[in-house]
Amino acid sequence: MKALTDKQKTLIDELLEKMTIDEKIGQMNQISPSIVGGFDVSFEELIEMMTDGRISKEEFNNLMAGAKQDFHDDVNRAGGLGSVLISDPEIVNRLQKIAVEETRLGIPLIIGFDVIHGFRTVFPIALAEAGTFEPELFEKTGRIAAKESRASGIVWHFAPMIDISRDARWGRISEGPGEDPYLASVFAKARVRGLQNDDENPENYVAACLKHYVAYGACESGRDYNTTSMAKSMLHNTYLPPFKAAVEEGAATVMAAFNDLNGVPCTVNSYTLRNILKESYGFDGFVVSDANAIKECIIHGIAEDEQDAAIKAASAGMDMDMGTWIYSKELKPAVESGKLDIAYINEAVRRILSIKMRLGLFEKPYVTEEEMHRYDKLPKEHLAHALEVAEKSVVLLKNDNVLPLNKTSKISLVGALADIPEEVLGSWALSGRAKDCVTIYQGLKNAGADVLYHPCCGPEGEINEIEVQAAISEGDVIVAVVGEFASMSGEASSRADITLPGKQQEFLKMLLDSGKPVVAVLMNGRPLALSWENEHLPAILECWHLGVQMGNAVAHILFGDVNPSGKLSCTFPAMTGQCPMYYNSPKTGRPGSKSKFTSRYLDAPIEPLYPFGYGLSYTSFEYSDMNIQEEKDCLKVSVLLKNTGNRDGAEVVQLYMHDVNASIVRPVKELKGFSKEYLKAGESRKVTIILSKDQMGFYDDDAVYHLENGKFIIYIGGNSKECLEQKITIV
Ligand code: BGC
Numbered sequence: 001m002k003a004l005t006d007k008q009k010t011l012i013d014e015l016l017e018k019m020t021i022d023e024k025i026g027q028m029n030q031i032s033p034s035i036v037g038g039f040d041v042s043f044e045e046l047i048e049m050m051t052d053g054r055i056s057k058e059e060f061n062n063l064m065a066g067a068k069q070d071f072h073d074d075v076n077r078a079g080g081l082g083s084v085l086i087s088d089p090e091i092v093n094r095l096q097k098i099a100v101e102e103t104r105l106g107i108p109l110i111i112g113f114d115v116i117h118g119f120r121t122v123f124p125i126a127l128a129e130a131g132t133f134e135p136e137l138f139e140k141t142g143r144i145a146a147k148e149s150r151a152s153g154i155v156w157h158f159a160p161m162i163d164i165s166r167d168a169r170w171g172r173i174s175e176g177p178g179e180d181p182y183l184a185s186v187f188a189k190a191r192v193r194g195l196q197n198d199d200e201n202p203e204n205y206v207a208a209c210l211k212h213y214v215a216y217g218a219c220e221s222g223r224d225y226n227t228t229s230m231a232k233s234m235l236h237n238t239y240l241p242p243f244k245a246a247v248e249e250g251a252a253t254v255m256a257a258f259n260d261l262n263g264v265p266c267t268v269n270s271y272t273l274r275n276i277l278k279e280s281y282g283f284d285g286f287v288v289s290d291a292n293a294i295k296e297c298i299i300h301g302i303a304e305d306e307q308d309a310a311i312k313a314a315s316a317g318m319d320m321d322m323g324t325w326i327y328s329k330e331l332k333p334a335v336e337s338g339k340l341d342i343a344y345i346n347e348a349v350r351r352i353l354s355i356k357m358r359l360g361l362f363e364k365p366y367v368t369e370e371e372m373h374r375y376d377k378l379p380k381e382h383l384a385h386a387l388e389v390a391e392k393s394v395v396l397l398k399n400d401n402v403l404p405l406n407k408t409s410k411i412s413l414v415g416a417l418a419d420i421p422e423e424v425l426g427s428w429a430l431s432g433r434a435k436d437c438v439t440i441y442q443g444l445k446n447a448g449a450d451v452l453y454h455p456c457c458g459p460e461g462e463i464n465e466i467e468v469q470a471a472i473s474e475g476d477v478i479v480a481v482v483g484e485f486a487s488m489s490g491e492a493s494s495r496a497d498i499t500l501p502g503k504q505q506e507f508l509k510m511l512l513d514s515g516k517p518v519v520a521v522l523m524n525g526r527p528l529a530l531s532w533e534n535e536h537l538p539a540i541l542e543c544w545h546l547g548v549q550m551g552n553a554v555a556h557i558l559f560g561d562v563n564p565s566g567k568l569s570c571t572f573p574a575m576t577g578q579c580p581m582y583y584n585s586p587k588t589g590r591p592g593s594k595s596k597f598t599s600r601y602l603d604a605p606i607e608p609l610y611p612f613g614y615g616l617s618y619t620s621f622e623y624s625d626m627n628i629q630e631e632k633d634c635l636k637v638s639v640l641l642k643n644t645g646n647r648d649g650a651e652v653v654q655l656y657m658h659d660v661n662a663s664i665v666r667p668v669k670e671l672k673g674f675s676k677e678y679l680k681a682g683e684s685r686k687v688t689i690i691l692s693k694d695q696m697g698f699y700d701d702d703a704v705y706h707l708e709n710g711k712f713i714i715y716i717g718g719n720s721k722e723c724l725e726q727k728i729t730i731v
Contacts, residue, residue, distance in 0.1 A: 001196045001205055001252060001358045008357045012350060018105060021342070024349045025331045026075075027082035028314075030112065030288060030322045033069035057487070071095055079103045080328060082352055083110045083156070083288075083320065087431055089372040092153030096365045108365040110356055112156035112209070112288075114428055116175055117141070119148040120375045121382040121548060122425045122432035125489075125525055126161065126187070128393035128544035130177035130569035131615070133652040133676050135190040137389050142194020144382050146206045149431075151371040155359050156207045158255060160191040162242040163212055166582035168573060169222030171493030174427045174525030174545070176217065178569030179582045179612060181238050182671045185245035192249040202360030203371075210246050212257030212290060214272055215239040219259055222579060224494045228259045233664060235261070236699035244281055252285040252355050256318060258293055265300050267293040268309070273317035276703075286319035286351035295324040306330050311340050319348035378436055383549060390546040390553035392650075395566040396616040397530070402517050402539040404560025404618060405477060411451040412475025413441055414468070414511065415482050415504075416458030417523045426545025427490025427525050436548045440481055440521065443551025447559060457507040459485050459500075468507070472514040479558065480511055481521045486545055489525025498529045498576045505532060512536055521554060527572040531609055542566075560618055565650035565676075567615040567719065574609040577601065583612035583720040584667040587658075591668075613654050613671070613719035619645030619681060623653075626716055626724040638688040639716045639724065643679035650678045651718055655689040657696065660711035660727075664700055669720055672696075689716070693730070 004012075016024075035043055050060040071091065075081055076098045084095055092111050099109045117123045123141045130138075142160075149157065162184055165173040177187035188210065195208040215235060219226040230239075243254070254277060257266040266272060267289050277283045294313050295306065303309035310330035313321070321327040334340035356362065375382075396403070405411065417423055421437035444451045452474050454467040459482075471478065482504045487493065499505065511518045519539040522528065533540060541564070543554050556562040573581040578601070590598040592606035600606050625640040637655055655673040659666040673689040691714070697707040709730050717723030 001207065001250070002198065004354055004357060008354075012353045012357065015105060015107070015353060016346060016350060019349070021332055021335065021345070023079040023105060024345050025327055026078070026080040027107070027349045027352045028320050028327045028331070028345070029081055029325065030083035030085060030320050031072060031081060031325070032085045032323055033071050035064070035067045036070045073098055077102050079105065079107070081109060083112055085112050085322070087113045087152060087154060089152040089367050093366050096153065100365045107353070108356060108361040110156050110207070110352070110359070110361065111154050112158060113149065113154045114159070114430055115145050115149050115154065115157040116159045116161060116428040117426070118386070118429065118547060119145045119152070119154070119431045120433065120436070121148060121378050121386050122429045123386055123389050124393040124546045125174045125426040125544055126177050127174050127525065127569055128546060128566070129389055130183055130187050131395055131566040132389060132392040133183070133567060133674050134392065135186050137392065138187050138190035139194035140385055141389060142191045143197055143204070144385060146195045146197070147204055148375050148382070150203055150206055151367060151374045153367040154206065155361065156209060156253065157195055158209045158211060159195070160188055160208060160246070161211050162188040162246065163217035164239050164242065165217035165570070167217070167222035167580035168498050168527040168570065169494050169496060169576065169579050170217060170219060171224060171427070171489045171495065171526065172217070172491055173570065174489035179571060180569070180584065180671050181241040183569060184242040188242040188246035189249040192246045192251045196250060196252060202364060207252035207285070207355055207359055208246070209253040209255050209288065210243050210251050211255035213243055213254050213266060213277065214257060215261050216257035216259050222494050224492050225258050228261050230262070231701050232703050233699050233701045236703050240276070243277075247277070247281045247283045252358070254283065254285065254287045256287060256289055256293065258290050258296065260300060265293070265297050265302060267318060268297055268302065268312040268316045270316035278317055284351070285355055286348065287317060288320040289313065289318055289322045291323050294318070294321050294326045307334055310334060314340060314344045314348070319351050378548070386547050387549040387552055390549045391556055391562045393544060393546060393566045394553065394557045394564050395542040395568055396564040397540040397542050397610055398534055398537065399616055400538040402477070402519055403541070403558065405519070405558050407448065407559055408450070409476040410474065411444065411449055412471040412478045413444060413451050413453045414456045414471045414478060414480050416455040417483055417485075418481035419453060419455065423486050423523065424545060424547060424550035426486045426547070427493070432548065438549055438551035440551045440554050443553070443555035444558070446552055447555035449555065457503060459483065459488065459504065460502050463503050463507050463510070468510050472511065472516065475516065478511050478514070478516050478518045479521055480508060480518055481523060482508065483523035483528070484525060486525065496576070498526065498573070498579070500528060500533070508533065508537065519558070527570050529573055529576050529609070531574045534609055563618045563647055563649040564615065565617060565652070567613050567652045568610055569612070571608045571612050572610040574607070575604045578604055578608065581608050584670050586665045587668050611719055611721040613652070614721070615719070617649045617651065619643055619647040619649035621649070621651045621718060623717055623724050626726055628714055628726055628728055630728065633693055635691040635693070635714065635728065636688055637691055637714055637716055638686055640684060641677055641679065641687050642684040643681055646681045648678070648680050650676055652676050653687045653689065654717060654719065654723075655691060656715040656720060656723060657691065658713045658715070659696070659698070659708070660713060662698065662708055662710070663706065664698065666698060669715060671720070696730070
């Protein structure tokens, strides 16, 4: 997206001059179509009925599909809508036509939608993609998603989701790039570049929306929407960095989070919205609330009524209301009674209009018939990217010489997840289509495997023992696809127990009792506690929800046509009770050890099962000859990396540091750089990663950044646990 031209700035001034207060407030109103008529119960009650199982998800969806929708055409015609959350291009055009041709000022709508990991071409969930450690891939994923959605008239993605999450119980960990602020910042910048790329042609870009601002991932005990409380140092060192980085990259919009932060809901938090985002970071786009969040300020108990909530939100810097109509109803009386300064409204409208102009909406508000159908069939280039990212996202967690499989071996494929098309899409893949999905069963068949399939058992329900017996008797090797349904992660999908759900562990025991080798292929949207599986299974592949090309990617990895190279973007605890667990924890005075009076549990290991940055390969890598060269502004850290196996492969070389003696307690390790290296079998390469001295500081509890001299330990290696290290003193 380009910056505003002088001509556009003048146009905005002219529009603001002409607009009535109602038209201004209209710009700040985002709606979703309302469901009307036909129900004996309210929409909220229907959701409850689905949650407690009185109606199935399918019945709910059918009811919704059959329901009449109200798009509020009259309000639109009167200039009362600024944005609509929809995805059907025909409806986009119809609503846009009213806004452009029938309102007094002809201001187009900005159509927003949740496009989190792909639009039509659905890519791996972000948690998986982050594990590729390849910013070029993150960027290209964004670019393809932008093009595809723009052809449907969607010009605004509620993405990237860049919440740091250190608690695997939180379902929304699936949507973001994991637990590390540095990796998440690299991801955030690349995604913003991809979505908003500077191409001349508006058909190719959309506005990004950084969410959820901020610290939503720190919700207490991993329970969604729960309260969040932390020191300012923690906020600035851990949760804000990806947002800061993405704002510096030019992100156009931001969505405030649902949670309260230290007692103030992010929706009305003037410290985070105004002081940090708009003033300190210089963010010049607009902020939207999360769905219904302005109203929820009353439930939080910090707003007396709707008008109070509207005043608090608008004056804190909340520019657009998602879905409550409270701005529409309450801002005008608040201004007229002198309770709210009109300057807040003018500022919000200026910001919203500037993004609409930069998106080229005034020139091209509609999509053509050709565009609407452009991606009915997914283009080869998009599919190739989906396959590449999926292959590179797979993390090999364990392998006792079972993988790769021999193409001639007879495979017994089991697990209900192996052949349900939509399940490969993962959470938040609203525009993905079952017809485009390649399941693992299909992928194995495409690869020419000798495969027989029996579902036997899924994440819910019973084990079909007859099928298990058939599966056991037929194959030379058993490939068991186990894990979580896509709906078990994402929003409102926190879990208090992160072991394999349902009877899947019992099912794996039955398979192992056969004496045949069992490979577990995991499909899940969060780290799972896999201690038992790690102890008993000879091979475990973490395959997440990999998107439309999942089946092909998994087959290529199983057969060794592609060597796994993904690394974990989040720690896998050994037990749920260890949550929250993350590699970069502040150093305690009594780090956990064998001794009793240290920071540990009586009944759990000190260490996680698999650390951040971990992932095996079919080849092996050796690190040696670490060297640090200090320059004026940076450290040049190098290491000799050797592929010591007999296959070509890729390794993510990771650079960490620890500040040994600082004015506040610092993390035991912090990722500061990485480099993905592709090495032929037997090849050696000197890898150098630059650590800029600016990166070696931290924020204190007054949000002041410090760069302190003294002792540091620099680490370099293939995961956050196993590294070479050297001490250095910076003077
Ligand atoms: C989610 C957001 C999403 C919004 C609009 C909310 O429930 O928290 O992430 O963008 O809905 O769909």
